[in-house]
Amino acid sequence: xxxxPLRIVHNKHDGHCAEDVCGHVPQEKRAGKPAVTGGTRYxxxxxxxxxxxxxxxxxxxxxxxxxxxxHFASSTLIVDADSPELEEEALALxxxxxxxxxxxxxxxxxxxxxxxxxxxxxxxxIFFAGIFFVTGLVLQNYVYPGAEDLPLADPRFWAVFLPxxxxxxxxxxxxxxxxxxxxxxxxxxxxxxxxTIATLGAFTIKEFPEAVGVMxxxxxxxxxxxxxxxxxxxxIRKLLSIRPDYANLKRDGVxxxxxxxxxxxxxxxxxxxxxxxxxxxxxxxxxxxVDTSALTGxxxxxxLSEGDEVLSGMINRNAxxxxxxxxxxxxxxxxxxxxxxEKASAQKAPTEKFITKFSKVYTPAVVAAAFAMAVLPxxxxxxxxxxxxxxHPETYSEWVYRALVFLVxxxxxxxxxxxxxxxxxxxxxxxxxGVLFKGSNYLEGFRSIHTMVFDKTGTLTEGVFRVTEVxxxxxxxxxxxxxxxxxxxSQSNHPIAKSIMDAYGDTIDESxxxxxxxxxxxxxxxxAEGREILAGNDRILHMDGYDIDHDTCDVRGTVVHxxxxxxxAGYILLADxxxxxxxxxxDGLRRAGVRKVVxxxxxxxxxxxxxxxxxxxDEFHAELLPQDKIRIVKEMEExxxxxxxxxxxxxxxxxxxxxxxxxxxxxxxxGLGSDAAIEAADVVLMKDRLTGLLDAMHIAxxxxxxxxxxxxxxxxIKGFFIVFxxxxxxxxxxxxxxxxxxxxxxxxxSTRILKA
Numbered sequence: 001x002x003x004x005p006l007r008i009v010h011n012k013h014d015g016h017c018a019e020d021v022c023g024h025v026p027q028e029k030r031a032g033k034p035a036v037t038g039g040t041r042y043x044x045x046x047x048x049x050x051x052x053x054x055x056x057x058x059x060x061x062x063x064x065x066x067x068x069x070x071h072f073a074s075s076t077l078i079v080d081a082d083s084p085e086l087e088e089e090a091l092a093l094x095x096x097x098x099x100x101x102x103x104x105x106x107x108x109x110x111x112x113x114x115x116x117x118x119x120x121x122x123x124x125x126i127f128f129a130g131i132f133f134v135t136g137l138v139l140q141n142y143v144y145p146g147a148e149d150l151p152l153a154d155p156r157f158w159a160v161f162l163p164x165x166x167x168x169x170x171x172x173x174x175x176x177x178x179x180x181x182x183x184x185x186x187x188x189x190x191x192x193x194x195x196t197i198a199t200l201g202a203f204t205i206k207e208f209p210e211a212v213g214v215m216x217x218x219x220x221x222x223x224x225x226x227x228x229x230x231x232x233x234x235x236i237r238k239l240l241s242i243r244p245d246y247a248n249l250k251r252d253g254v255x256x257x258x259x260x261x262x263x264x265x266x267x268x269x270x271x272x273x274x275x276x277x278x279x280x281x282x283x284x285x286x287x288x289x290v291d292t293s294a295l296t297g298x299x300x301x302x303x304l305s306e307g308d309e310v311l312s313g314m315i316n317r318n319a320x321x322x323x324x325x326x327x328x329x330x331x332x333x334x335x336x337x338x339x340x341x342e343k344a345s346a347q348k349a350p351t352e353k354f355i356t357k358f359s360k361v362y363t364p365a366v367v368a369a370a371f372a373m374a375v376l377p378x379x380x381x382x383x384x385x386x387x388x389x390x391x392h393p394e395t396y397s398e399w400v401y402r403a404l405v406f407l408v409x410x411x412x413x414x415x416x417x418x419x420x421x422x423x424x425x426x427x428x429x430x431x432x433x434g435v436l437f438k439g440s441n442y443l444e445g446f447r448s449i450h451t452m453v454f455d456k457t458g459t460l461t462e463g464v465f466r467v468t469e470v471x472x473x474x475x476x477x478x479x480x481x482x483x484x485x486x487x488x489x490s491q492s493n494h495p496i497a498k499s500i501m502d503a504y505g506d507t508i509d510e511s512x513x514x515x516x517x518x519x520x521x522x523x524x525x526x527x528a529e530g531r532e533i534l535a536g537n538d539r540i541l542h543m544d545g546y547d548i549d550h551d552t553c554d555v556r557g558t559v560v561h562x563x564x565x566x567x568x569a570g571y572i573l574l575a576d577x578x579x580x581x582x583x584x585x586x587d588g589l590r591r592a593g594v595r596k597v598v599x600x601x602x603x604x605x606x607x608x609x610x611x612x613x614x615x616x617x618d619e620f621h622a623e624l625l626p627q628d629k630i631r632i633v634k635e636m637e638e639x640x641x642x643x644x645x646x647x648x649x650x651x652x653x654x655x656x657x658x659x660x661x662x663x664x665x666x667x668x669x670x671g672l673g674s675d676a677a678i679e680a681a682d683v684v685l686m687k688d689r690l691t692g693l694l695d696a697m698h699i700a701x702x703x704x705x706x707x708x709x710x711x712x713x714x715x716x717i718k719g720f721f722i723v724f725x726x727x728x729x730x731x732x733x734x735x736x737x738x739x740x741x742x743x744x745x746x747x748x749x750s751t752r753i754l755k756a
Contacts, residue, residue, distance in 0.1 A: 039067065039080030040087065042673065044094070045102035047075045055095050066090050073380050077107070079123040099175060099181065122223040125170055126216065132167030133212050136160060146660045148206045164208040172199065172215035194411050196364070201404040202732060205397045210732030214408055217740040224744050232700070244278035244312060250322065258588075260312075260329045263578040267325050277314045279325045280332045282307060286321035290314040308661035373726065374403035399730070405725040408735035409718055419707055422750040429753050442682040445665055446700035450645030451636055452594050452693070454599035456611055458652040459669050460690075461576040467503035469573035476569045481756030485562050485572055488535040491516045496560060497524075499574055519543070519622065521602050521625045525558070534563035537604055541568075548664040558607040576607075578614055585690040586615050592697045598636070600629045600659075629659040637664070650693065656680075667693065710746040717742050 012393045019128035036055045038077040040146060047053055053070050056077075065082035068090065077094070081087035097282055140147060140160045147160040158407040161341060178192035195218060202211035217363040248270040255270050259279040263269060277290070292314050303319060304310055310323055378396050423440035430437055437443045439471040454460050472481040486504035489497035490513065501508075509536065524535015534540055534548075541561055548561075548568050562569040586597055598622040608622035609631050621632055636647050649663035650655075659668030660680040668681035669688060685692035721738035724730040730738075 005332035020392055031431055032442055034207070036233045039078045041106040041241065041622045042077040042091070043104045043106055044070075044075045044077055046100050052098055054096055059093055059097060060090050063090060063093070064554065065230050077103075083120075096181070097185070099177070115251065122226060124218055126564065127714040129167040129171035129212070129216050129219070132163045132170065133209075133216055136167065136212065136319055137209060138162065148208060157368060161208065164212050167212045168199070168203075168215055169426045171212065171219050172196075175215065176200075176219065185641055186523075190355050192409055194367070198369075198404045198408045198411075201400060205401055205404075205547050207401065207404075207732060210736075214732065214736050214740070219738045221743045221747070224747050238279075247256050247278040248272070248275075257537075259585045260332075263325055263329065264326055265328060267641055269325060271319050271323060273316055273320065275316055276736065277310050277312050277316060277323070278309070278332075280327040281323035281325045281330055282309055284322045286319055288319035288321050289317045289492060291317055345425060348698045361723075362410075362412055366407065366412075370403040370407040370410075374400045375408055383709060402725060402728055403734045405730055405732055406722060409721045409725050409730070409738040411739045419710060420712060422703060422707040425750050425753040426699055429449065429703075430696060430699045433699070434685065434689075435692050435696045435699070436684040436686060437696075438682050442665055443700050444704060445646050445694055445705050446648070446683070448646045449594055449665065450640050451596040451598060451647050453598045453633060453636070453647065453663065454617075455606060455649075455651035455656050456603055457495065457578075459650055460582050460611060460615065461578050463576065463652075465499035465574040465576050467498050467499055467572055468575045470503075470570070471573065472570040474568060474570070476564070478699070481570045482572070484528075484533055484564060484569065485535050485560065487513060487528045488524050488533040488562075491526075492518060494525055495573060500572060503572075531565055532563075537561065537602070537623070541608050558603055575613075578582065578611060579690055581690045582615055585693055586617070588691070588694040589697070592694065592701075593693075600624055600632060602626075626656075626658050629656075630662045633659055633663050638659060650690075667696075699753070706749055706753055710749055713749075 009156075015685075022645050056638050057068055060066055060070075060079065063086070065086050066081040069078045070076070071078075079087055079090050079662040081090055094103060095102060109586070144156040144160055147154070147156040150157040150172075152158075156751070160603060172195070175192050179196035184621065199211040199214050202208070209756050244260050246257045247263050248255050248269050249258045249263055250268040251258075252519050256703065263279055269279065281306050283306050285306065287303075287305045288312065290313075292302055302314075304321065309326075310321070312329075347531070374396075377399050381529050399533060419439075423443060426443050427440060430443070437446075442493040457463050467482075470478045470482050472478050478483075482504050483499070483506075487508055489500050490508040490510065513526055513528045514530075517525045519525060519536065519540065522532065522540040526533045526535075534546070537559070538561065540546075543565065546566070548563050548566065558574045560572045560574065562571065595653060596618050599608065599612055599615075599617045601620070601622055602624050603622060605622040608620050611617075612620040612687075621628070624632070633647060633649060640647070646664035648665045648667060649659050650667040650669060651660055652669035656668075657680040666682045667682060667685060668687055669690075685696075718738055721730050721734055
């Protein structure tokens with residue numbers, strides 16, 4: 001494969017850290033209202049309409065003293081009201097907007113319900129309405145032919161009419177009641193109102209089979225939509241099942257089962273074999289192995305012993321362990337993951353936003369056109385100059401029938417239902433692959449990535465360093481240099497620091513360390529036994545107030561320079577291994593159409609060049625401060641067509657948070673990575689494997705293709721039948737297919753994404 005010539009960029013630095021590089025996540029990229037941080041959680045059973053969910057959330061946030069979030073993915077409503085009375089008013093408003101919704105309070109992990117029962121209820125309606133529908137057809141066609149044209153006083157008319165009426169009430173009573181409530185709420189152009197006008201109009205002109213048939217097949221479409229939606233939700237429910245129900249709190253030697261939210265930082269909890277770990281913490285007592293598959297998707301168990309970190313959502317396998325809690329439940333790993341999942345459908349894709357705006361203009365226009373079709377032609381026929389245009393004097397009932405056919409055909413249900421369902425299905429399919437999209441806008445944008453930018457350490461490489469060489473200079477010994485470096489790095493959690501500690505292999509007397517300071521993107525500074533120790537990259541040697549003379553800048557690999565009391569003592573060379581799946585991922589991205597692959601790192605140029613050459617990167621930039629990464633990403637954005645292409649950035653560390661926000665689509669590596677990186681990212685790779693990028697790309701493009709097929713199919717078929725209906729060449733049965741039939745086909749097509 002031809003490569004763009006490798007470009008090496010050695011960035012000079014000024015020694016100053018940008019204001020937002022140490023974990024603070026800028027919010028300029030985060031659109032929309034601020035999140036509701038408190039409040040009461042409710043499960044909304046029977047919520048199957050994304051646009052209805054958006055309407056409920058909008059109405060609730062319009063109330064004074066009420067903040068609300070409605071997560072369609074999990075049917076979870078969070079209400080934060082100034083008073084209990086206001087909260088009750090908010091719930092009453094929800095029932096008013098969507099009367100069929102079942103509201104349950106979520107307490108102690110309970111209160112959620114499966115929505116599978118809604119599908120069986122719809123089937124019952126279809127079955128019984130279908131019986132009366134068939135009965136009416138038999139009576140009308142074989143027992144009392146022509147009875148619909150008889151006077152109302154004739155019993156034969158009622159013998160035919162009543163089965164149709166009962167079937168209509170069974171199948172469409174909720175549609176008619178929804179239309180009435182829509183009028184009361186000034187929602188004059190909802191699908192319920194369109195269906196009601198069309199079917200009641202059909203009754204008026206004595207087209208009874210068409211009226212009931214429209215409602216019956218509308219229910220069939222609703223059933224398929226419900227099935228598809230629940231199919232998409234199952235994968236998300238599977239993730240939500242990692243929510244712990246209780247914690248075994250240990251106090252004064254007594255263990256008590258409590259709500260995980262009641263446990264405080266520093267408390268001890270007991271986790272028995274087979275139980276979920278409810279909160280993040282450190283193992284205080286005991287040894288065991290844990291199943292991390294719920295968090296990472298990997299089946300390999302992880303061994304734990306005293307002092308090891310344990311995360312909520314893991315499952316204890318074979319022994320009792322005592323854990324000291326390090327984070328409250330609201331900040332635990334499992335809570336953050338659940339929050340990501342529940343908010344997955346909050347951000348709409350551009351296609352969804354367009355269809356929403358389109359339907360707001362399209363639906364009123366359709367109603368106006370149908371009214372004009374029903375009224376104008378018979379009126380115009382009365383004008384002598386125009387009467388010759390018509391081949392015969394059409395009656396009002398004929399044009400009313402055509403208008404009703406037109407109204408049913410033109411209903412935008414197929415678009416309004418299938419497009420959000422397509423993106424929702426894409427998010428569900430991705431979550432099954434361990435890829436969490438924070439919104440369908442990022443799912444749609446992922447297919448358009450022009451340049452994929454990678455962090456190096458922990459992203460392209462395993463982040464597991466090993467010391468390969470210790471080079472003392474200026475009179476220091478190898479043993480002394482390694483000991484001084486270990487003392488300086490003993491308080492750091494960086495992978496390089498841990499590698500140096502492992503290489504030293506002895507215990508550090510921390511009482512000898514008088515002062516410790518971590519300098520972002522430089523290294524560390526410590527005072528031990530009255531001596532100042534600097535340990536870090538080349539940049540630390542040129543900070544303000546320092547200018548250490550040395551001649552070892554050109555070292556191949558990752559290097560840690562050591563300075564003792566302003567005297568250069570030598571350096572330690574480390575090696576980091578490239579991830580096994582990194583070459584496959586880079587090649588896969590190129591095959592998928594990504595034009596450019598770039599690596600950004602704060603590491604030295606020599607070490608960066610080794611990795612870049614091994615992976616065949618198009619270019620790399622080394623020795624970067626966090627603000628340098630942002631600047632480079634912004635420069636890349638200026639060189640592409642922003643309307644058609646996107647810049648993606650993949651990182652895992654706390655210093656990557658600002659550039660994750662600055663890029664069009666930020667991807668955080670690993671469900672167990674930095675909290676700041678996960679918070680800042682738009683996509684999270686839960687399985688901590690780079691090939692998840694290929695899964696994300698494939699699902700994003702497949703979702704877009706399916707949504708485009710739905711739009712094309714719906715508009716083409718509807719346009720075809722609208723023309724035929726306007727000229728009287730289509731009946732209500734064709735209208736039913738053009739509306740409900742197309743909606744069912746679009747919904748079924750949307751479910752294909754789940755098999756991606």
